[in-house]
Amino acid sequence: MNNKTVYVLGAGFSKPAGAPLQNELVEDIINLRNENFSQQDTIINKLNKFENFLENQLFIDKANFKKVTLEDVFTPLDRCIIDNVSYRGILPKKLKSLREDIYNLIVVALKERLDKNDNKGYIDDFAKIIVSEAQKRVSNIKRDTISILSTNWDILLDNSLNSAIRTLYKKDSLIDGVVDYCCHVSSYDEHDHKIKPGLQALGEGKYNVKLLKLHGSMNWLQCTNCQRLYIKFNNKLVDYRRFGNSKCRHCRKNYNGNNYALESNLIMPTFLKDLNNFQVKLIWQNAGIELSEANKIVFIGYSLPYADFELRQLLSRMVRHDAVIDVVLREKDNLEENPTFKRYKDFFGKRQLNPLGNGVEPYIEELKIQGLS
Numbered sequence: 001m002n003n004k005t006v007y008v009l010g011a012g013f014s015k016p017a018g019a020p021l022q023n024e025l026v027e028d029i030i031n032l033r034n035e036n037f038s039q040q041d042t043i044i045n046k047l048n049k050f051e052n053f054l055e056n057q058l059f060i061d062k063a064n065f066k067k068v069t070l071e072d073v074f075t076p077l078d079r080c081i082i083d084n085v086s087y088r089g090i091l092p093k094k095l096k097s098l099r100e101d102i103y104n105l106i107v108v109a110l111k112e113r114l115d116k117n118d119n120k121g122y123i124d125d126f127a128k129i130i131v132s133e134a135q136k137r138v139s140n141i142k143r144d145t146i147s148i149l150s151t152n153w154d155i156l157l158d159n160s161l162n163s164a165i166r167t168l169y170k171k172d173s174l175i176d177g178v179v180d181y182c183c184h185v186s187s188y189d190e191h192d193h194k195i196k197p198g199l200q201a202l203g204e205g206k207y208n209v210k211l212l213k214l215h216g217s218m219n220w221l222q223c224t225n226c227q228r229l230y231i232k233f234n235n236k237l238v239d240y241r242r243f244g245n246s247k248c249r250h251c252r253k254n255y256n257g258n259n260y261a262l263e264s265n266l267i268m269p270t271f272l273k274d275l276n277n278f279q280v281k282l283i284w285q286n287a288g289i290e291l292s293e294a295n296k297i298v299f300i301g302y303s304l305p306y307a308d309f310e311l312r313q314l315l316s317r318m319v320r321h322d323a324v325i326d327v328v329l330r331e332k333d334n335l336e337e338n339p340t341f342k343r344y345k346d347f348f349g350k351r352q353l354n355p356l357g358n359g360v361e362p363y364i365e366e367l368k369i370q371g372l373s
Contacts, residue, residue, distance in 0.1 A: 019114060075272055155218050187230070192232075195232075212287045216265045
């Protein structure tokens with residue numbers, strides 16, 4: 001059996017590149033009031049509704065808006081929507097509209113933060129290491145030694161992986177690969193044939209780089225009818241300027257011009273996450289397989305929060321007893337007092353647990369020097 005390493009990435013992986021942690025998103029949303037961007041009036045209108053909900057329904061003081069967690073916003077909304085009941089006089093139909101407004105604000109806030117930063121050299125380096133290992137499958141289809149599970153929406157790593165694949169292909173046109181989201185995908189651009197499902201790529205003698213995004217991705221849109229997942233790199237398809245304007249070209253052709261809308265399938269931070277989407281279920285099922293095959297799992301920028309119980313149960317069910325667990329921490333002094341490491345220690349019990357200090361960028365620099373071993 002091949003040795004297999006699975007990387008599990010959280011928001012801290014993208015933090016050095018400018019991406020916010022989840023507990024910073026509400027502050028970023030509030031700060032949109034001070035930004036200048038296209039369709040500002042529309043965004044400010046949504047922001048007014050959000051702040052009104054915080055103040056008059058959740059009864060949060062304005063001075064504490066930025067301290068609100070998104071779970072405390074989405075969970076009551078989702079519970080009322082699921083049960084078809086009002087929330088403090090707001091009818092379920094309006095709750096759905098409010099939820100969509102907050103969703104769009106998150107997308108805009110994340111986009112604005114990422115557009116202002118360009119410190120992603122370490123992500124490019126990580127992508128090159130991963131692609132270099134993954135492309136060895138060209139000569140041995142049974143060699144499946146590496147994959148990535150990510151809870152992040154941002155597409156920094158997606159773009160870097162795709163770029164590394166294309167760079168390698170330019171050097172040797174006989175070696176080609178794809179970013180494999182481990183579900184069924186189509187290219188958003190009809191004539192871009194570089195995007196295809198990983199199994200199709202393997203069948204064509206190419207290699208696949210597995211990136212399983214458990215909570216969705218900003219470069220995905222899904223048909224409301226056929227459930228196809230459309231992909232585009234270097235472009236945030238769920239950008240508010242594009243969202244709602246895209247249609248499924250396959251359904252338009254197959255159903256006599258009917259325009260079926262493409263929608264995002266990002267999974268919001270809530271204690272009531274809906275993982276029943278067909279494509280999402282495929283990703284999670286494949287994530288379980290990846291974990292079951294791994295003799296080494298490396299957590300980077302992921303704090304193993306108690307609220308993320310879906311992933312915790314997946315890890316509990318699927319991680320082997322003999323798996324080695326590496327946890328990349330910002331620093332590894334005073335481990336007994338480090339709440340993140342304590343969660344890992346309590347969760348993984350008797351498994352071999354290795355704390356790796358100094359943060360994401362030094363860890364990836366060390367990978368460059370020593371390789372993946």
